[in-house]
Amino acid sequence: MQPLQKSYLALSDISKSFVGIPVLRNVNFDVRSGEVHALLGENGAGKSTLIKIMSGLFTPDSGIISVETKETRFTSTADAMRRGITTVYQELLLFPELSVAENILLGHSPRHAWGGIDWRGVHARARDLLDQLDSTDLDVSIKVRELSVAQRQRVEIAKALSYNARVLIMDEPTASLAQGDVRRLMSIVKNLRSRGVGIIYVSHRMPEIFALADRVTVLRDGQIIGTEPAHAVNEARLVTMMVGRPIETVFPKSEPIFGETTLEVHNLSSGSLVKDVSFSLRRGEILGVAGLVGSGRTELAHALFGLAPATAGTIDLKGTRVTIRTPSQARDLGIAYVPEDRGLQGLIKSMSVRENLSMAAFERNSKGIFIRFSYEKKRARNLIRRFNIKAKAGPNQPVGRLSGGNQQKVVLAKWLETNPEVLILDEPTRGIDVGAKAEIHRMIDELAKKGMSIILISSELPEVLGMSDRVLIMNNGRCTAIIDRENATPERIGAAMTVSQKAEAA
Amino acid sequence: MASFAHIRSLTRHETILAMVVVFALVALSAQSDRFFTVANLLNQGRLMTEVGLVAVAMTFVIASGGIDLSVGSIMGLTAILIGVFWHNFGISLPVAAALAVGVGTLGGFVNGLIIARCGVPPLIATLGTLALYRGLAEGISQARSVGGYPDWFYLLGQGQINGLPTQLLVLFIFAITATIILSCTVWGRTVYAVGSNEIAARFSGLSVERSKLAIYTASGFAAAIAGVIFVSRVSTTRSDMGTGLELDAITAVVLGGTSIFGGKGTIVGTILGLILIQSLKNGLSLAGVRGDGTIVVIGAVLIVTILLSNIFSRDGFPEH
Numbered sequence: 098m099q100p101l102q103k104s105y106l107a108l109s110d111i112s113k114s115f116v117g118i119p120v121l122r123n124v125n126f127d128v129r130s131g132e133v134h135a136l137l138g139e140n141g142a143g144k145s146t147l148i149k150i151m152s153g154l155f156t157p158d159s160g161i162i163s164v165e166t167k168e169t170r171f172t173s174t175a176d177a178m179r180r181g182i183t184t185v186y187q188e189l190l191l192f193p194e195l196s197v198a199e200n201i202l203l204g205h206s207p208r209h210a211w212g213g214i215d216w217r218g219v220h221a222r223a224r225d226l227l228d229q230l231d232s233t234d235l236d237v238s239i240k241v242r243e244l245s246v247a248q249r250q251r252v253e254i255a256k257a258l259s260y261n262a263r264v265l266i267m268d269e270p271t272a273s274l275a276q277g278d279v280r281r282l283m284s285i286v287k288n289l290r291s292r293g294v295g296i297i298y299v300s301h302r303m304p305e306i307f308a309l310a311d312r313v314t315v316l317r318d319g320q321i322i323g324t325e326p327a328h329a330v331n332e333a334r335l336v337t338m339m340v341g342r343p344i345e346t347v348f349p350k351s352e353p354i355f356g357e358t359t360l361e362v363h364n365l366s367s368g369s370l371v372k373d374v375s376f377s378l379r380r381g382e383i384l385g386v387a388g389l390v391g392s393g394r395t396e397l398a399h400a401l402f403g404l405a406p407a408t409a410g411t412i413d414l415k416g417t418r419v420t421i422r423t424p425s426q427a428r429d430l431g432i433a434y435v436p437e438d439r440g441l442q443g444l445i446k447s448m449s450v451r452e453n454l455s456m457a458a459f460e461r462n463s464k465g466i467f468i469r470f471s472y473e474k475k476r477a478r479n480l481i482r483r484f485n486i487k488a489k490a491g492p493n494q495p496v497g498r499l500s501g502g503n504q505q506k507v508v509l510a511k512w513l514e515t516n517p518e519v520l521i522l523d524e525p526t527r528g529i530d531v532g533a534k535a536e537i538h539r540m541i542d543e544l545a546k547k548g549m550s551i552i553l554i555s556s557e558l559p560e561v562l563g564m565s566d567r568v569l570i571m572n573n574g575r576c577t578a579i580i581d582r583e584n585a586t587p588e589r590i591g592a593a594m595t596v597s598q599k600a601e602a603a
Numbered sequence: 604m605a606s607f608a609h610i611r612s613l614t615r616h617e618t619i620l621a622m623v624v625v626f627a628l629v630a631l632s633a634q635s636d637r638f639f640t641v642a643n644l645l646n647q648g649r650l651m652t653e654v655g656l657v658a659v660a661m662t663f664v665i666a667s668g669g670i671d672l673s674v675g676s677i678m679g680l681t682a683i684l685i686g687v688f689w690h691n692f693g694i695s696l697p698v699a700a701a702l703a704v705g706v707g708t709l710g711g712f713v714n715g716l717i718i719a720r721c722g723v724p725p726l727i728a729t730l731g732t733l734a735l736y737r738g739l740a741e742g743i744s745q746a747r748s749v750g751g752y753p754d755w756f757y758l759l760g761q762g763q764i765n766g767l768p769t770q771l772l773v774l775f776i777f778a779i780t781a782t783i784i785l786s787c788t789v790w791g792r793t794v795y796a797v798g799s800n801e802i803a804a805r806f807s808g809l810s811v812e813r814s815k816l817a818i819y820t821a822s823g824f825a826a827a828i829a830g831v832i833f834v835s836r837v838s839t840t841r842s843d844m845g846t847g848l849e850l851d852a853i854t855a856v857v858l859g860g861t862s863i864f865g866g867k868g869t870i871v872g873t874i875l876g877l878i879l880i881q882s883l884k885n886g887l888s889l890a891g892v893r894g895d896g897t898i899v900v901i902g903a904v905l906i907v908t909i910l911l912s913n914i915f916s917r918d919g920f921p922e923h
């Protein structure tokens with residue numbers, strides 16, 4: 098299309114297999130200086146493998162890598178970095194106990210003539226790199242442990258720049274950022290682009306892709322489906338390319354039928370993180386909970402589920418006053434909680450799908466203290482079918498080997514095994530691909546239709562707006578507003594999420 | 604039951620270990636004709652019972668992601684208390700023994716409280732009580748030993764039932780019960796869950812705290828029973844009994860394939876590990892190898908077995 102523009106990094110006909118299973122097949126991909134090239138694909142499409150080949154971690158089985166049109170091979174990540182290709186991984190790889198400056202310049206610090214580290218130089222250089230990222234507010238001498246996720250990310254980017262990066266690979270950089278930080282990151286990306294850095298931007302989030310990308314490449318099942326200029330495609334087209342079939346991009350929200358009130362919370366507090374929160378929830382209702390990271394959303398869920406018991410206030414379940422001090426009490430009262438971090442909190446990754454599925458509802462699969470193994474397996478099979486969990490090796494497959502979306506379905510299924518009346522979902526679609534996301538949304542809608550009361554906590558405003566009957570907004574531990582579906586707009590919710598925080602700070 | 608899938612997947616280490624045990628037995632028999640005799644083997648069974656009881660309970664502790672270093676001291680404390688209760692306080696011997704076992708179990712319960720309630724890491728908590736309980740034992744005994752127990756008391760440690768050493772039967776019953784609990788019950792599943800991912804176990808509504816309390820209490824109980832058997836076997840009570848026993852028990856458990864990081868392990872493995880260590884100790888000394896040489900061999904066997912098992916189980920699932 099634009100043959101005059103030269104690619105800085107180009108891959109042609111790259112293939113890679115692991116133990117005989119092809120992960121990438123004849124992939125052609127390139128990035129030019131001064132462009133943002135978005136890379137999309139469902140989980141398991143081969144994105145991470147492609148990234149790892151470009152960053153020198155994996156060697157391709159066949160195909161050619163060229164840097165500035167010269168054919169080359171990367172012997173290691175250090176080798177790729179020397180040629181200007183650096184990667185900012187999703188799980189930020191920093192040393193929490195070292196300072197910002199030490200992290201940025203680890204391994205290539207300025208030195209004195211006698212070989213010692215020139216600390217003044219280290220600080221000045223780190224300062225300079227961060228200033229280039231409009232992060233004049235970040236102190237280079239504090240420990241990384243004290244930084245927020247967004248700040249850590251900027252440190253990672255500064256670290257990449259310290260190697261004179263010509264190509265920066267960003268793997269889902271906004272997956273764990275709050276809205277404000279996302280905007281800031283986007284302006285940093287634009288700034289880098291204008292300075293001639295080529296950026297490979299991997300993300301699931303469409304608005305960012307359309308705001309940033311010059312070109313978009315979609316990868317599916319290890320093959321390139323297409324590379325298009327960003328202005329020539331729309332969201333529906335990209336989703337179809339990713340999934341291979343058209344997918345409902347609208348939320349599957351049915352007309353709600355409300356029943357009696359199941360949960361009533363009055364002036365609930367939990368330490369200093371949740372203060373005076375009151376709300377009620379009916380059968381068949383989905384209550385969305387919005388708020389910035391650290392606003393007390395998750396802590397509210399933890400208080401209701403007995404993980405961090407409430408310190409004040411009351412909880413009534415179906416008209417009966419209850420005290421919830423442990424998760425097992427909450428479960429026995431009919432409350433289920435699908436936590437935000439499925440790898441750490443939701444699942445035991447080394448255990449099988451079957452074992453995880455019965456983890457919250459032992460009594461169902463046991464007789465007295467004895468586990469009924471064959472019954473447990475049969476139930477697991479049923480759940481795998483009902484929830485469309487893709488576990489190739491069946492119920493005994495370790496759950497850690499499933500894709501993110503399937504893992505999330507296991508967590509959801511595991512909690513539905515307890516027959517809850519109130520289901521709390523904390524970031525139920527974080528980091529999972531579009532296909533699985535749509536499936537989970539459909540499940541949530543169906544559960545509400547069957548009369549379950551659902552609390553849906555999410556950082557994705559479209560999800561909250563699309564799925565909820567009412568939206569509760571948390572801000573600094575307090576509930577600042579509860580808005581009905583008809584009146585819920587991004588503006589009103591955004592205002593409630595941020596406004597009083599400034600007032601309190603002032 | 605055909606669905607013991609997790610057991611089946613874990614048997615690989617046990618299979619390798621069983622082969623190592625057979626190999627060791629054959630090799631040691633070739634070294635000395637006194638080794639592979641019924642009398643000698645039964646006697647070795649007698650000698651390994653105390654470590655065995657502790658190791659069986661230790662399998663639960665380590666599979667739950669913990670460690671219990673205080674078992675040797677609990678054993679010593681129990682031993683001393685039997686003597687003191689009976690000899691100094693004039694309490695009848697069965698009651699004295701029961702009381703002493705009660706105190707030992709309480710010692711385990713205290714470990715559990717410190718670990719589960721106060722959140723002290725098991726290594727540090729039981730390192731503390733290792734010193735504490737041993738100190739108590741020494742303080743109470745004042746370096747005096749108690750002997751001269753009635754004859755019937757020696758049945759446990761020196762007697763036999765149908766030709767089998769009494770304590771070997773105790774170990775057998777203990778091991779069978781433990782196997783059933785660990786592999787077939789909700790409690791066993793909870794132990795593995797806590798050992799694999801404590802946070803997820805808590806988020807799943809499992810009583811992590813209660814299960815830890817139970818595990819360390821059981822470990823204290825096993826050590827206390829081992830203490831009673833020890834006194835009965837050697838006919839006397841001293842305060843330094845059981846010193847260093849915790850390391851023998853941990854070696855057997857780890858040799859048996861229990862992951863020191865928790866979440867994995869079987870009683871069968873532990874028993875095999877125990878048999879291997881005991882036959883090496885005995886067989887090598889019968890073959891004329893000096894004591895220090897034996898320790899070197901046991902250390903080497905531990906490392907080689909774990910390496911072998913790692914090589915053969917390449918499909919081992921990475922935790923992170």
